[in-house]
Amino acid sequence: MSVTTQARPEAPPEPPPSDARFVIPGVALLILAALLLGFAGNLLLVGHLQHARAQQTGYAELREQLAFGTAPVGRTDIDGEVLSPGTPVALLRIGAIGLREVVFEGTTSDVLMSGPGHRRDTVLPGQAGTSVVMGRQWGYGSPFLHLDELGPGDTIEITTGQGEHTYRVTGLRRPGDPVPEPAGTGQGRLTLITATGGPYTPSGVLRVDAELTTDVFPTPARVIPTGAVGEAEDALKGDDSAWTPTLLWSQALLLAAAGVAWAHRRWGRWQAWITGVPVLGAITVALSGTLTRLLPNLL
Known part of the structure; x- marks a missing residue:
């Protein structure tokens, strides 16, 4: 009687060594x-999701500060410390383009991921002088995408720690357009800044000028002199x-x-x-x- 032995299956071959090429x-x-x-x-x-989250938390923080009277009214907080970049300082509303955004302190690329930013060496909205607010055109919520649709006479409303402020748009400026005269004593102005160009390809700067039509509030002492902020806070600059x-x-x-x-x-x-x-x-x-x-x- 013969016994048939079953052949063992062959082991799979080893993979060839990796070729660095x-x-x-x-x-x-x-x-x-x-x-x-x-x-x-x-x-x-x-x-865009990050922007929405930052707006939600920034609005909650600003609303609480407004309720308790601790919202910033200058470049320092209630303890006298200089405001950190990214601190919510105002609520911006433009009905003509359906805009409602929390404004944060600073205008670096990092800060503008959360929403519009207030240039730190200018006065806060509602105060004497020219306040500058910058915002992205396309990325991170596209807050200022429709800024070019504004025209003379449109209303801009801003809420700060000093109350409600209303501005009237006086015109739009593109590169090469004449610069308006500086604000006179006791006058308040606002300049909104964003980029021009195609989607995610900025090619220039658009400025919207507006004049304050409500009461001018006192301006606290300057902590950051005009022009003393870094290059990263200028329009169309990156953050090194x-x-x-x-x-x-x-x-x-x-x-x-x-x-x-x-x-x-x-x-x-x-x-x-x-x-x-x-x-x-x-x-x-x-x-x-x-x-x-x-x-x-x-x-």
């Missing part, structure tokens, strides 16, 4: 694809302080991409993507946010 370009393409997708997602979706976090997040993205490439080789395609996509997504969103800070603040 293909691995390195693959990792580079993976990084580039993740960065482009994250950057587009940040500008088109995540940035974002280079350090950009470098750190770029290194994190490089390591994450290399880890996904290694996992793809060792674990398999789907295992690598299931574990790697959330990590790559989170890092690219953070990196794209810091990259946006390097771009013009009115974008």
Whole structure:
């Protein structure tokens, strides 16, 4: 009687060693694809959600301060400390274009992600002198997208710690247009600034000038002299302080991409993507946010 022995299945062959000629370009393409997708997602979706959240929390903070009489009326808070960039200072309403936004202190690219920003070396709205407020045209909520639709006679309403203030639009200015005379003694003016150009491609600066039609409130002593703010707060300027976090997040993205490439080789395609996509997504969103800070603040 013969005994038939069953042949053992052959073990799967070992995968060939990785070829650096293909691995390195693959990792580079993976990084580039993740960065482009994250950057587009940040500008088109995540940035708008971030803006909505910042407006919600900023409005709640400003409303509480107005109720308790502690809202800022100058460049310092009730304790005498200079206001930190990003502090809510006013509520801006323009009925003609359906705008209602909390205004924050400062005009850097970082601050303008939350909403319009008050230039720190100018007076607050409602006070004697010219107050300057900047806002993005397309990104992060697009608060000033329809600013060019305003015309002479339109009304701008602003609420600050000193009360309600109403401005009347006197005109729009584009590059090359004459600059109006400075505000006289006891007069209040407002200049709204945003970018001109196509979607996410700023090419110039649009200014909307308005004059105060309600009572002029006292102006506290200046803490930041005119022109003393950094270049990052000028129109169409980026924030150079974002280079350090950009470098750190770029290194994190490089390591994450290399880890996904290694996992793809060792674990398999789907295992690598299931574990790697959330990590790559989170890092690219953070990196794209810091990259946006390097771009013009009115974008």
